[in-house]
Every structure is written in structure tokens, then in C-alpha cells.
Amino acid sequence: MSLVRQVFGKPWxxxxxxxxxxxxxxxxxxxxxxxxxxxxxxxxxxxxxVIVGLGQMFVVTLGPGNVDLSIPATMTLAGTLALKVxxxxxxxxxxxxxVTLLTGLVIGIANYGLIKLLRxxxxxxxxxxxxxxxxAAIWTNRGIRxxxxxxxxxxxxxxxxxxxxxxxxxxxxxVAAWVALERGIxxxxxxxxGQNMRAARLAGVPVDGxxxxxxxxxxxxxxxxGFLLSCFSGGAALNMGAEYLLTSIAVxxxxxxxxxxxxxxxxxxxxASLFLFLVVSMLNTYGASxxxxxxxxxxxxxxxxxxASRRPAx
Amino acid sequence: xxxxxxxxISVNGARKSFGAVHALDGVDFSVRAGECVGLVGHNGxxxxxxxxxxxxxxxxxxxxxxxLGRPVERxxxxxxxxxxxxxxxxxxxxxxxxxxxxxxxxxxxxxxxFGWRGRAARLIKDKLDEIFPDNGIDVGRxxxxxxxxxxxxxxxxxxFTSSDGSVRLVVLDEPTSSLDAGLAGQLxxxxxxxxxxxxxxxxxxxxxxxxxxxxxxxxxxxxxxxVADRPSAEFSTESLVGxxxxxxxxxxxxxxxxxxxxxxxxxSHTSAGxxxxxxxRPGELIGLAGLAGHGQTRxxxxxxxxxxxxxxxxxxxxxxxxxxxxxxxxxxxxxxxxKNMSVTLLPEIARFGLVDRAAEARVTADWHKRxxxxxxxxxxxxxxxxxxxxxxxxxxxxxASPAPVVLMDDPMRGVDIGTKHEVYAMLRAEAAAGRTFxxxxxxxxxxxxxxxxxxFREGEIVAELVGNxxxxxxxxxxxxxxxxx
Numbered sequence: 171m172s173l174v175r176q177v178f179g180k181p182w183x184x185x186x187x188x189x190x191x192x193x194x195x196x197x198x199x200x201x202x203x204x205x206x207x208x209x210x211x212x213x214x215x216x217x218x219x220v221i222v223g224l225g226q227m228f229v230v231t232l233g234p235g236n237v238d239l240s241i242p243a244t245m246t247l248a249g250t251l252a253l254k255v256x257x258x259x260x261x262x263x264x265x266x267x268x269v270t271l272l273t274g275l276v277i278g279i280a281n282y283g284l285i286k287l288l289r290x291x292x293x294x295x296x297x298x299x300x301x302x303x304x305x306a307a308i309w310t311n312r313g314i315r316x317x318x319x320x321x322x323x324x325x326x327x328x329x330x331x332x333x334x335x336x337x338x339x340x341x342x343x344x345v346a347a348w349v350a351l352e353r354g355i356x357x358x359x360x361x362x363x364g365q366n367m368r369a370a371r372l373a374g375v376p377v378d379g380x381x382x383x384x385x386x387x388x389x390x391x392x393x394x395x396g397f398l399l400s401c402f403s404g405g406a407a408l409n410m411g412a413e414y415l416l417t418s419i420a421v422x423x424x425x426x427x428x429x430x431x432x433x434x435x436x437x438x439x440x441x442a443s444l445f446l447f448l449v450v451s452m453l454n455t456y457g458a459s460x461x462x463x464x465x466x467x468x469x470x471x472x473x474x475x476x477x478a479s480r481r482p483a484x
Numbered sequence: 485x486x487x488x489x490x491x492x493i494s495v496n497g498a499r500k501s502f503g504a505v506h507a508l509d510g511v512d513f514s515v516r517a518g519e520c521v522g523l524v525g526h527n528g529x530x531x532x533x534x535x536x537x538x539x540x541x542x543x544x545x546x547x548x549x550x551x552l553g554r555p556v557e558r559x560x561x562x563x564x565x566x567x568x569x570x571x572x573x574x575x576x577x578x579x580x581x582x583x584x585x586x587x588x589x590x591x592x593x594x595x596x597x598f599g600w601r602g603r604a605a606r607l608i609k610d611k612l613d614e615i616f617p618d619n620g621i622d623v624g625r626x627x628x629x630x631x632x633x634x635x636x637x638x639x640x641x642x643x644f645t646s647s648d649g650s651v652r653l654v655v656l657d658e659p660t661s662s663l664d665a666g667l668a669g670q671l672x673x674x675x676x677x678x679x680x681x682x683x684x685x686x687x688x689x690x691x692x693x694x695x696x697x698x699x700x701x702x703x704x705x706x707x708x709x710x711v712a713d714r715p716s717a718e719f720s721t722e723s724l725v726g727x728x729x730x731x732x733x734x735x736x737x738x739x740x741x742x743x744x745x746x747x748x749x750x751x752s753h754t755s756a757g758x759x760x761x762x763x764x765r766p767g768e769l770i771g772l773a774g775l776a777g778h779g780q781t782r783x784x785x786x787x788x789x790x791x792x793x794x795x796x797x798x799x800x801x802x803x804x805x806x807x808x809x810x811x812x813x814x815x816x817x818x819x820x821x822x823k824n825m826s827v828t829l830l831p832e833i834a835r836f837g838l839v840d841r842a843a844e845a846r847v848t849a850d851w852h853k854r855x856x857x858x859x860x861x862x863x864x865x866x867x868x869x870x871x872x873x874x875x876x877x878x879x880x881x882x883x884a885s886p887a888p889v890v891l892m893d894d895p896m897r898g899v900d901i902g903t904k905h906e907v908y909a910m911l912r913a914e915a916a917a918g919r920t921f922x923x924x925x926x927x928x929x930x931x932x933x934x935x936x937x938x939x940f941r942e943g944e945i946v947a948e949l950v951g952n953x954x955x956x957x958x959x960x961x962x963x964x965x966x967x968x969x
Contacts, residue, residue, distance in 0.1 A: 353841075355834040362827055365816040372788060372805040372813050373881060374828040379795040432818045 181426025184477050185441030188424075188470075192448040199455050210334060212447045214402075217340035219443035221395045222414050223421035224347045225388030227439060229292075230422050232381055233364040233431035236292050238388045240281060240300035241418050242411030245396030247307040248273040249406035252397050253316040260321040266397065274393030277303055278386030285385070286378065292385075304408075311408055318401040326402040336398055343391070348436040357434075360384060364431030420446060424474050445474070490553030491516045492653045492684050493538055493569065498547035500533055507533040508544065509708035515653055520675060520685045522699035522716065524692065525728055526775075526928070526960060529705040531688055535655050538686075539571045540564040568652035570643040572659055577639065584608055584623040584638055594648040611641040615674040616667060632662045640671065644678070653684040660694060672698045690775060692721050692964050704728055725961045750920055751803065751889050753787055759944025762787075764889060764922055769915045771934030772924040773959045779943035780924040781808075784891045787922070797831045804828055804882035808894035808924075814878045815866055821859060822848045824866045825877050828885040851880040856906065872903040879907060889920045896930065908933065928956045939963055 193212075197205055222241055229238045251273055252266040277299065284295035317323070328335055351357035359380045362370040371377045395414070400406035423429055424445065425438025449470050453463040494514030500507045508530050515521050523531050536542040537549070540561040549556050551567050578587050588604040589595050595604045605623050612619050616637050627635060636659065643654050656675075660668040675685050675698055689695050695702060695716075702719055704712040704727040712727040719727075753762035762783065764770055772780040784805070791803050807814030816824050825848045826833070833843040852862055855876045859869060866874060875895060882890050896904055908930075911921055925931050937954050939947040939962040947962035949955075 349838070353838050355830050355837055355839055358823070358827065358830055358839060361818070362816050365818050366812075368812065369807065369814050369816060370827075371794070372785075372807060373816075374793060374797065374801060374804070374831075374885070376793055376796050382795075428818075432816075 180437075182435050182438030182441050184474055185424050185426065185438050185445055188474050189441050189445040189448060192445060192452050196448065196452040196455050199452075208448075208451065210329070211451070212444050213337040214334040215447045216440070216443040217334065217336040218395050218399055218402075219414070219417050219421050219446060220340040220439055221343055221391050221398075222418045223425070223439040223443060224343060224436070225391035226418040227422045227425070227427050227434050227436070228347075228351075228360055228384045229388045230419075230427055230429065231360050231364045231431055231434040232384055233367060236364075236381075236431065237419065238281065238296045238385065238392075239293060239415065240277060240296040240303055240389070241392040242413075242415045243300035243303035243307065244274065244277050244389050244392040245399065245411035245414060246406065246408060247277075247303050247310070248393035248396035249400030249410060250307050250311045250408075253318055253400055253406050254310060256319050256322075258317050258319055260319045263319055263322060266319075266322075270393045270397040271390060274390035275386060277393070278389030279382075281389065282382045282385040286382075308408060311406065315405040315407070317405055322401040323404060326398055336402065339398070343394075344436055344440065351434055351436060356380065356383070361432050361434065364428075364433070417443075417446060420471060424471060446471075491550070492552060492567070494550045495534075495537060495544070496548045496550075498534070498537055498544040498549070500537065500542060500544050506708045508537070510547070511705075511708070511710050513538075513703060513710065515684045515686055517652065517684050518679055518682050519701065520679045520687060520699045522695040522702040523686055523688045523705065524690075524695055524702060524724065525705035526963075529728075530708040531705055532657070533708075534705070535571060535657060535686070535688070538564070538655065539569060566649065568646070568649050569655070570651055570653070571655040571657070572639050572643045573657050578627045578635060578642075580628040581626060583626050584621065587627060587638070588623075588642055588645065591642050592645070592647040607645050607647060608638070608641060611645045612637065615641055615644065616670050633664070633667065636662050637667065644674075651683065653686070654678075655686040655688070657688045658690065659687070660689065660691060668694065690964055692724050696721065696724070721964075722961075725957060725964070728960055751787060751922070753783065753790070759946055760938070760948055762938060762945060764920050766888065766920055767915055767918045768920050768936060769911065769934045770920070770922045771931040771937040771954075772922065772940060773928075773931045773937050774940035774946075774963045776926050778940040778963075780940050781893050782943070783940070784893050784922065784924055788891055801828075801831075801885060801887045803889045803891055804885045804887035806878055806882045806890060806892040806895045808892070808897050810871065810874050810878065813893065815874060817865075817867055819866055821857065821862045821864055821866050821869065821877055825851060825862075825880050825884065828881050828887075832886065847884055848880075851884055855880050855883075855910065876903065876907070879910075883910070883914060888918070889922065890914075892921060892923045892925075894924050894926055896925065896927065928959070931959060932956065 193208070196208060222245070226238055226241065229236050248270045252270045255269050256262045256266040281292075281296050281299050284290050284299060285292050288295070290298075318326075325335055330338060351360070359370070359375045362373065362375050363377055363380060367377060396406075396411060399410055403410070421439050421442035424442035425440075426435040427433065427438065449467055450463065453466055458466065491514035496512050498508050498511045498513070511530070511534060513534060523534070525531055533542065537544050537559075540559045540563055543559060549559050551559075551563070556563070579590065582590070585601055585605045585608065588608040589600060592604070592607070595607070609623050612621055612623075619634075619637060621630070621634055621638065627638070630638065640656070640659055644651055659671060663671065672694055675687070679685055679700075687695060687699055696719060699716045702712070702714065702716050702724065703710055704724065706728060749763045750766055751764040772783065774780065788803055788805050791801075792798060793801070805813075816827065822844065826844045829844075829847060830839060833840045833847065848862055851857075852859075857869070857876050857880070858873050866877060869877065879895065896907070911923075915921055923930065923934060931937055932954055934954065935951065937949040937959065938945045939949065939959055941963060947958075949958055949962075
């Protein structure tokens with residue numbers, strides 16, 4: 171009894187229940203024909219949402235007003251630059267990785283620089299930064315679609331032990347994020363800042379250092395996702411990050427992280443990412459038109475958030 | 485009307501308690517027409533509570549109240565207004581988004597119907613010009629565009645305007661706090677004219693000079709009681725200060741501490757040309773005194789921020805902070821007691837960036853015992869504790885850290901007497917072990933426990949009292965503008 175209560179007290183349980191329900195409903199329609207295929211697809215596409223979602227989660231946890239809107243532009247620029255420097259050669263993969271990480275690092279520093287030095291609210295700072303970053307991506311891309319190196323294209327589309335490689339990567343990153351959040355001093359500091367920034371500062375939390383690290387971390391994870399996604403889909407496209415703006419925020423919220431800050435949740439990011447993908451494929455399977463699909467997606471997301479928020483998370 | 489010799493308002497034996505605090509403990513107070521009464525006393529003496537009872541905002545727990553000689557069963561704000569009682573509070577009460585004229589309309593319900601705007605404008609403009617000649621205030625502008633001094637002028641003028649009934653009594657609570665000497669002089673002259681014409685005024689002020697020069701009679705309050713009520717001519721600044729703080733505490737000799745004076749400072753703050761410098765030495769208990777809100781908290785925060793740590797935690801942390809305003813500066817409301825207690829200590833108990841949770845549990849369990857936080861389970865949320873116990877957690881947060889200096893921002897606010905004595909004992913023990921405490925307190929007996937006291941006035945340190953010099957009297961006299969220590 172107490173175990174049941176404990177499990178249902180977890181803020182992430184609702185995202186997983188919703189995922190399971192959606193999965194079953196979809197499978198029922200197809201009569202079980204595509205069970206493995208659907209699971210594989212959900213894990214693959216879910217993995218991309220998970221990685222950007224984790225970055226966004228740390229940022230949102232910093233407290234009201236903290237959100238990174240430059241994620242889509244960062245993904246696009248990182249993917250574009252990395253594919254360009256790798257010139258489809260396997261031997262230059264290391265350079266692609268370095269460029270990806272540098273892109274994330276520079277954008278993260280720029281974001282916090284705008285927030286701190288010019289005292290712009292994070293939502294405006296990251297939005298304006300994203301215009302500059304997106305312009306840089308357009309300028310480098312110039313409409314030419316460069317293919318990823320063969321080795322990377324294979325790796326990002328293949329599976330190991332039946333689980334897609336990108337999902338394995340997302341899992342490793344998630345475990346690291348969980349440790350940092352739940353066991354690390356960094357997670358404590360992020361949560362303290364999100365609850366009361368002034369109190370955190372007066373209690374000795376290095377507020378600027380932690381916020382800076384968080385914005386850099388978020389940009390780094392977005393850059394890595396952009397790199398993986400462009401390898402997975404055979405080249406970088408200028409609009410490839412677009413849908414991840416809302417997705418990154420939605421998975422944080424549905425996953426049970428407090429929108430007002432101070433409380434974050436890693437397992438919930440997985441539940442929410444899988445759920446968001448499965449909702450769309452379920453509606454596709456049932457042959458819903460684009461309009462109905464978006465409408466229902468919205469309604470379902472609201473439903474899950476309402477169900478989750480009835481749990482007193484504090 | 486039998487107004488002749490009856491007081492405009494009088495209270496007899498008024499008592500008022502807020503929980504265990506006796507804000508008023510049997511107060512007799514009355515004001516007659518044609519009289520200006522000064523009301524003085526230090527913070528928390530009960531002046532504001534008395535004013536609230538006069539204007540109907542609070543009803544006394546016991547005691548009687550009479551208006552114009554007639555006993556009143558249930559007093560109310562509306563009734564107070566109807567006999568012509570007006571109050572000007574320290575916290576200004578004008579609507580910032582409305583114009584001066586519109587604010588006048590808010591205060592006067594009778595200004596209704598066609599053309600109220602013109603009548604209201606004339607009413608307030610005439611009164612402003614009468615009290616503050618050449619004020620240059622445009623009554624068509626909204627309040628938000630005026631300086632704090634101009635707002636205070638408007639507030640005062642509004643209180644003296646009359647539309648339907650005459651103004652009999654005006655209570656002025658610190659009316660000159662944001663006015664310069666010239667404007668204050670104009671106001672006090674007007675007060676004398678108003679009183680000469682048969683009006684009554686209660687003047688509350690910390691500037692004793694203006695109380696002595698303007699009022700006919702002075703009522704001194706202390707700890708919820710009236711301790712003196714005599715004609716102003718019988719008081720001098722010294723005797724007034726003496727009446728406000730009569731208790732001079734017997735002090736133990738602190739020869740050992742005097743030796744500490746030669747030691748090097750652990751913390752210092754140079755006052756850029758204004759007031760005295762601040763120095764703290766090892767093992768000292770330093771009090772920050774003066775009237776509330778005269779820069780003590782600001783100094784503590786400045787001292788804290790000056791030690792850095794905003795970008796990374798310093799290797800050897802020098803200062804820890806104990807918040808008094810728990811909700812704003814202290815509590816991390818989503819967290820357990822353990823996490824709230826350990827947050828300052830985290831860098832010391834972390835290995836490779838990971839929190840050593842066994843060490844965390846050990847340290848917090850130890851402090852749970854030492855400081856007697858009243859809870860069965862330290863994993864309960866911090867907000868499940870009473871205010872006093874939350875404060876203990878914040879004390880433990882600072883004391884558990886290795887910081888040699890602890891800054892305390894009036895930490896005993898809303899803390900019960902038992903807890904206070906437990907904490908006092910702990911502070912003395914820690915100070916004896918070499919820790920330095922910088923303690924801002926609004927309570928006189930706490931300040932008097934310190935080895936050295938800095939008195940603040942208007943954002944600067946105006947006096948330093950050491951050892952036997954520390955007395956309520958000395959602190960009070962340094963707190964007030966007319967007499968520097």
C-alpha cells in the first residue's frame with residue numbers, strides 16, 4: 171500500500187502512465203503489427219527531445235522567467251557547422267565534435283552575457299540571441315545540404331541490443347544529469363536558486379556561477395542534439411530545430427518539473443518525450459487530419475499537466 | 485454642543501495584545517481642542533497601536549474610548565472621520581496612478597456630481613498653498629511623478645482639507661521624515677496656526693527638537709505604557725531621552741574583551757567619508773543599533789556581498805548570514821529541514837562535486853540536538869516548523885559553517901522568549917570560542933548584551949559605544965538627530 175502511494179506520489183508517474191496508455195491504444199488499432207517498430211521510433215525521436223529537454227529542465231529550475239529560447243537556432247547552427255567541417259569524411263569526425271561543443275559553449279556564454287551584463291530577462295536575451303544564431307546558420311548553410319560522414323550516419327540510425335544508439339546516448343546523458351541533480355552539489359545549488367535567489371545568495375550559493383554553468387550546459391546539450399539529429403536525418407536543414415522550441419518546454423512541464431522553479435525531475439523528461447511522440451503517431455494511425463492532430467495534442471498535454479499538478483509536488 | 489472643555493478624543497486604560505506581545509498595557513491618552521500633543525518613544529513602544537485605536541483601525545481588548553466627551557461603544561474609521569479625525573501615516577497612502585485632484589476626491593466622498601474635479605482641485609491647491617507657500621505642485625499630475633517629499637506634502641495637505649465637516653484632530657506620524665528643514669519649518673508653523681485656531685494635532689516624531697518646539701504637551705511611551713505626560717516646557721532633550729529609556733542595565737566587567745581590541749580586524753567596512761568606519765575583531769559580539777531601517781540591514785548585506793562568492797564558492801569562507809526576514813532572505817521553501825540547514829555547508833561536505841549525504845545527515849542530526857529544533861523528523865519540510873524553529877534552522881545553517889564571522893539581521897523577529905534565551909546562550913559560547921558576531925537588533929536588551937555597539941542614523945554610523953558605555957540611554961540619544969553622542 172505504501173509502495174503504491176510512494177510510486178503515485180512521484181511527479182513523473184503521470185507522464186509514464188500517459189505514455190503507456192497512448193502506446194496501447196495505438197497498438198490496439200494496428201492489431202499489434204507494428205509494436206517493435208513503434209517502440210523503436212518512439213525511443214529514437216524521444217531521445218532527441220530528452221537531450222534538449224534536460225538542458226531546458228535545468229534552466230527552468232533556476233526560477234521564474236528562466237527559459238532558453240535559443241535551443242532551435244543552436245541545434246541548427248551546430249548541425250550545419252559540424253557537417254560542413256567534417257566534409258563527409260570519417261577522419262574528420264573529431265573536428266565535427268569539437269566544433270559542435272564550441273558552438274554550444276559560445277552560445278551559452280553569449281546568452282548569460284546578455285542576461286547578466288545587459289540585465290535583459292532570460293526569455294528576451296535567449297530569443298534575441300537565437301535570431302543572431304539562426305542568421306549565422308543561414309549564412310553558413312546557403313541552401314547546400316551536406317551529408318554526414320558515412321560512419322556517423324550509420325551510427326545514428328543503427329541499434330545496439332535492440333535499442334537505438336541515440337537512445338543509449340540519451341540514457342547516458344540522463345544518468346549523468348540525474349546524478350548531478352539528485353546527488354551533486356550543482357543540483358542543490360540550482361534548486362536553491364530556483365526557490366529563492368536572494369536567500370540562496372545569502373546562504374552562500376555562488377548564484378552567478380551556477381546560472382552561467384546552467385545556460386552553457388543547456389546550449390551544449392542543444393548543440394549535441396543538433397549534431398546527432400543532422401547525422402540521423404542525412405544532413406542539416408535550416409528548420410530542423412523549429413519543433414524543439416515547444417517540445418523542450420513541453421517535456422519539462424509534462425515531466426513534472428516545477429514551472430516556477432526549484433524542483434526538477436529527470437525520469438519525467440523521458441516519460442514526457444516518449445508520450446509527445448506517441449500522441450502524434452497515435453493520431454496519425456487513426457488518420458486524424460493535421461488540424462485535429464494539433465488540437466488533440468494540445469488538449470492531451472493540458473490534460474496530463476492538470477492530472478500531474480493535482481499532486482502536491484511540494 | 486458641549487464641546488467646550490471635553491477632549492476631542494480620549495482613551496482610558498486601553499489594552500491591546502497581539503498574541504503574547506502586549507502592544508498597549510493600560511494607556512490613558514486624550515487630546516483637547518486647541519492643543520498640540522507630542523507622542524514619543526522608541527520602536528515598538530506602542531505609538532502606532534495607539535494611533536490605530538484612535539482612528540478606529542483597531543479596537544482595544546479592554547478600556548474605554550470617548551469622542552467629544554461621549555463614550556463610544558464601537559469605534560470605527562468612518563466614525564473617526566465623521567468627527568473630523570484625520571491621520572497621516574509614515575507609509576504614504578496616496579494612489580500613485582491617480583492625480584492629486586483625484587486623490588483628493590478619494591479622501592472626500594462629498595465631492596460628487598458635476599464639476600467635482602474643479603472643486604477638488606481648488607480645495608487641495610488652496611490648502612497646499614496655505615501650508616507650503618510656493619510649493620510648485622501641479623495638482624493635475626499623477627502622484628507617481630512626484631518626489632517622496634512632494635508626496636508627503638500632498639498627503640499632509642489632504643489631511644487638513646475639509647469639504648463637509650470641519651477637521652478637528654490631525655495625527656501626524658513622522659510628517660517631516662522626508663521633508664527638508666525649510667518645508668518642515670513651514671509645516672510646523674502651520675501646525676501652530678491650526679492649533680491656535682482651535683484645531684488639535686498629535687505629532688509623532690523622532691526628531692526631538694521639533695517635538696519640543698511645536699507641542700504644548702508631550703506624552704512619552706515605553707513598552708506599551710505611558711511613562712510621562714507633562715507640558716513640553718518641562719522637558720529638555722536630555723530629560724526626554726531619559727524618559728524614553730529609563731533602564732540602564734548593570735553591566736559585567738569585560739576586561740578580557742578589552743584586550744581583544746588590540747587584535748587585528750577580521751572584517752572592516754570603510755564609510756566613504758560619511759560617519760564612522762566599521763571594524764570587527766575575533767571573538768567580538770558587535771551590535772548594530774539605531775532606529776529601524778536606518779541602514780543596518782544594508783550594511784550587513786554589503787559586508788556579506790563584499791566577501792564575493794557570487795561566481796564560485798571561496799576556498800575559505802569568511803562570513804555567514806542569518807536572515808531575519810525568513811521568507812524573503814532565508815527559507816528555501818520547497819526543501820526539507822536537513823537541506824535547508826546544510827546548504828551553506830555543502831562545499832565542505834562534497835567530494836568530487838557530489839554531496840556526502842552521510843556526512844550531511846551526521847552534521848544536521850548533531851545540530852538538531854544542539855539547537856533543539858522541535859521536530860520528530862528532520863526530513864519534514866522547513867515550512868512545517870513554527871517561525872521560531874525555522875529561525876533556529878537558519879541559525880544552525882550559519883553556525884555549522886566554518887565561517888569565522890556571522891552576520892545577523894535582526895534574527896529574533898517573531899521568536900518566542902524561550903528560543904531567544906537558548907540562542908543567546910549559544911551565541912555567547914560561540915563568541916567565547918573565537919567567533920565574531922555582528923548583530924543587528926531592534927530590541928534594546930539584545931543590543932545591550934553586545935561587547936561593542938555601532939549606532940546608525942540615516943544610513944551611517946554616528947556613534948560607537950564600548951563596554952560600560954552601552955546603555956539604552958546612550959543608544960537612544962545617538963539615534964536621534966538633535967543630540968549626537
